Amino acid sequence: MGAEKLSSRHLLGIKDINRNDIELILETAANFKEVINRPIKKVPSLRDITIANIFFENSTRTKLSFELAEKRLSADVINFAASSSSVSKGETLIDTVNNILAMKVDMVVMRHPYAGAGQFLSKHINAQIVNAGDGAHEHPTQALLDAFSIQQKLGDVAGKKVVIVGDILHSRVALSNILCLRKLGAEVMVCGPTTLIPKHIASLGVKVEHNLIKALNWCDVANMLRIQLERMDIKYFPTSREYSMMYGLNKQILDNLDKEIIVMHPGPINRGVEITSDVADSKQSIILEQVENGVAVRMAVLYLLASQNDM
């Protein structure tokens, strides 16, 4: 059993929470996973809470997953997408959020293209904030659901070997995953072309490997990241084809490994680039389990944050 309450009022990043917090979230997520498999998948816990989902950057999975988690907890939900709002008319972030809060909103789930947007907001407004991805910085709920998925599949996270393959440089998923897995006692390796691995990444306590086969032979779990072309202002590798020949995971590589590993992907998948279709759809892939677990983990985060505020 971990602690009974989270040590932080917001979930801005894995960096700001401790191992007890993570364990409490994962334990609570296991309870919610049972809840969402009942005939009636809803509990009344957050029926007096209003949550605003504010997305300044595109998202399908995360937005749907948060919205479903909020609805399963009986919260009232309002959605806001920057593309269809007054942000394009020049409104500032604080003004936008304060206007939303004036409508009596208790929690804000925010995705933003700039790193630290959540921290900035938390210093200026009263509502609790959940970071749903801030630029190339952190994506805490993704890391938590990845850790939860590993725990559900392998029984434990501590002592497991996890390799994160691909665009580490632009990936908030990679940073949050490294922090989360390290806090839970897993061994972590990053693998990718030199240009996509940050120079000082080893200071986070991770191994660095540039050979995919070696990395895969070392690990229990491979988390394959998408190449974030939208964040690349210069060329980091010659062509997508060359990238996928060197760092793409196909069935042949998977079958030739010494042991059976688990394949994860945070989505969206670029089939044929970082992972081939037959791998994505194989029984070693837990990509769709990750999506299911995402709802349970987000329910746990929202529930535990809400429990800190007495009425």
Next chain:
Amino acid sequence: MQKRTLLSGQKLQITIKRLCHQLIENHNNFNNSVLIGIQPRGAFFADRVHHELSAILKNDHIQKGNLDITFFRDDFRRKDGLVTASSSTIDFIIEGKQVILIDDVLWTGRTIRAAMDALLAYGRPERVELMVLIDRRFSRHLPIEPNYVGLKVDSVDSQKVKVSWEENDGEDKVILLSEKQ
């Protein structure tokens, strides 16, 4: 702190046996009846009842589950209440079944109210009954009464009833705790 033992050892065992016979009176061979223990403390009592019933009826197929009610409580965000949940394990269909909810102590009735809500998320039982080991009578906040009672106790709000089970706490005992006057 003053302690008074309400039930222990053999007396507790006899009480459980008596409750089981009362259950059999109404539910015969438990073909269409299931036991549900309320987490966390009611689960121990439900285990005992289940074990005793199986022995009396020589039937290993009596269904028993555990129900966690944390997410259905009405005091969430109102006090330093418990937020950490326990697991619910109900591996059978309760639709159309006679459900016997089992808890150790009945006091305000709020837990049972939450349990009935939580139960309905699994389906629509034909009937729901309530069995408790200790009924702290005259202290209800809601109109809830048990069908089967181990022992009725008169107590005031400042007192506490503590039920210990050998498998969890080292001994079978029910005590009433009161602040020293």
